[in-house]
Amino acid sequence: MASSPTLPATMRTSVLLKQRDLTIEDRAVPTAGADEVLVKVAAVGVCGSDVHYYREGRIGDFIVDAPLVLGHELSGTIVAVGVDVDPARVGERVAVEPQRACRLCRECRAGRYNLCSKMAFYATPPIDGAFCGYVTIQTEFAHAIPDSVSFEAAALLEPLSVAIASIRKAGIVPGSSILIAGAGPIGIITAQTARAFGASEIIVSDLIAAKRERALKFGATRVIDPVAEDPATLGLDVNAFIDASGSARAVDSGIRSVRPAGTVVLVGLGNPEMILPVSQIQNLELTVTGIFRYVDTWPTAIHLVASGQVDLDSLVTGKFDLEHVAEALDSDRNEDSLKSIVYPN
Numbered sequence: 001m002a003s004s005p006t007l008p009a010t011m012r013t014s015v016l017l018k019q020r021d022l023t024i025e026d027r028a029v030p031t032a033g034a035d036e037v038l039v040k041v042a043a044v045g046v047c048g049s050d051v052h053y054y055r056e057g058r059i060g061d062f063i064v065d066a067p068l069v070l071g072h073e074l075s076g077t078i079v080a081v082g083v084d085v086d087p088a089r090v091g092e093r094v095a096v097e098p099q100r101a102c103r104l105c106r107e108c109r110a111g112r113y114n115l116c117s118k119m120a121f122y123a124t125p126p127i128d129g130a131f132c133g134y135v136t137i138q139t140e141f142a143h144a145i146p147d148s149v150s151f152e153a154a155a156l157l158e159p160l161s162v163a164i165a166s167i168r169k170a171g172i173v174p175g176s177s178i179l180i181a182g183a184g185p186i187g188i189i190t191a192q193t194a195r196a197f198g199a200s201e202i203i204v205s206d207l208i209a210a211k212r213e214r215a216l217k218f219g220a221t222r223v224i225d226p227v228a229e230d231p232a233t234l235g236l237d238v239n240a241f242i243d244a245s246g247s248a249r250a251v252d253s254g255i256r257s258v259r260p261a262g263t264v265v266l267v268g269l270g271n272p273e274m275i276l277p278v279s280q281i282q283n284l285e286l287t288v289t290g291i292f293r294y295v296d297t298w299p300t301a302i303h304l305v306a307s308g309q310v311d312l313d314s315l316v317t318g319k320f321d322l323e324h325v326a327e328a329l330d331s332d333r334n335e336d337s338l339k340s341i342v343y344p345n
């Protein structure tokens with residue numbers, strides 16, 4: 001294994017013992033396997049899924065029944081590589097795509113590694129995440145970033161990847177119109193991504209006035225208060241609707257806002273089961289789909305940020321060290337908070 005000379009034996013690690021119970025442990029620094037790199041973690045974004053595991057101890061069937069390290073939006077510097085990896089990679093600044101696929105199954109071979117049944121995804125029980133000093137990842141999932149991209153923005157390439165996967169599914173091309181429900185981090189990043197893909201009309205709905213204001217700064221061409229006016233009654237006639245709210249009501253009125261042969265992409269988590277307007281879907285031949293994470297999005301994400309088409313640095317509203325992960329996870333309680341970053345080292 002090639003490595004930089006100053007690797008410590010242990011690293012500080014934030015561990016979720018159970019619901020609402022975090023502690024800091026000293027753990028051994030992992031060793032890169034033959035096809036892996038060891039990354040010294042620079043910045044980790046806090047995601048809604050981390051918050052769910054912290055507050056509820058579960059997301060659907062994924063249950064925290066053993067200690068778990070949270071954090072899956074991360075960047076850092078390669079400090080060691082496995083025997084099969086080019087030693088010249090040591091020293092590279094990278095954004096980590098936080099998943100490990102089997103490469104062999106039917107879905108992997110079809111290029112849909114996000115649907116691999118053996119997928120090991122960071123910070124999803126029982127796989128540990130990145131609120132720690134060092135992590136290992138297969139070399140092809142450590143994506144080199146240009147110097148112009150900050151470590152914070154590099155960490156947030158993960159939610160940007162969710163947005164890119166959604167926009168691709170929605171079929172957005174220059175001149176498309178789109179309705180996005182929810183102006184949280186995913187909604188805001190999706191609005192910016194829609195703009196980068198050439199959408200001419202980007203309509204964002206959210207219950208909270210401050211979030212609607214913020215959406216206008218990040219790509220929305222129009223915002224809607226769904227309590228004051230139901231989007232379905234406004235004749236929006238959009239090409240695509242992306243739900244980033246998880247609200248059954250938003251999904252229903254979003255589907256009713258799409259033009260014939262349009263597309264609906266369900267991204268938001270919240271209601272695992274909903275009643276859908278089936279006759280609308282049938283009569284207008286709508287395509288309704290979901291996304292599960294992403295495939296091959298980092299190269300596009302790096303380009304969108306490096307070229308200035310998507311601004312991730314401005315989304316950061318809080319910065320925390322490893323001792324304050326609990327505060328970072330609770331920062332969404334403040335309406336002005338958008339994205340918190342944890343610095344493990």
Ligand SMILES: [Zn+2]
Binds near residue numbers: 047048049073158159
């Ligand atoms: Zn995330």
Ligand SMILES: [Zn+2]
Binds near residue numbers: 108109
């Ligand atoms: Zn597989």
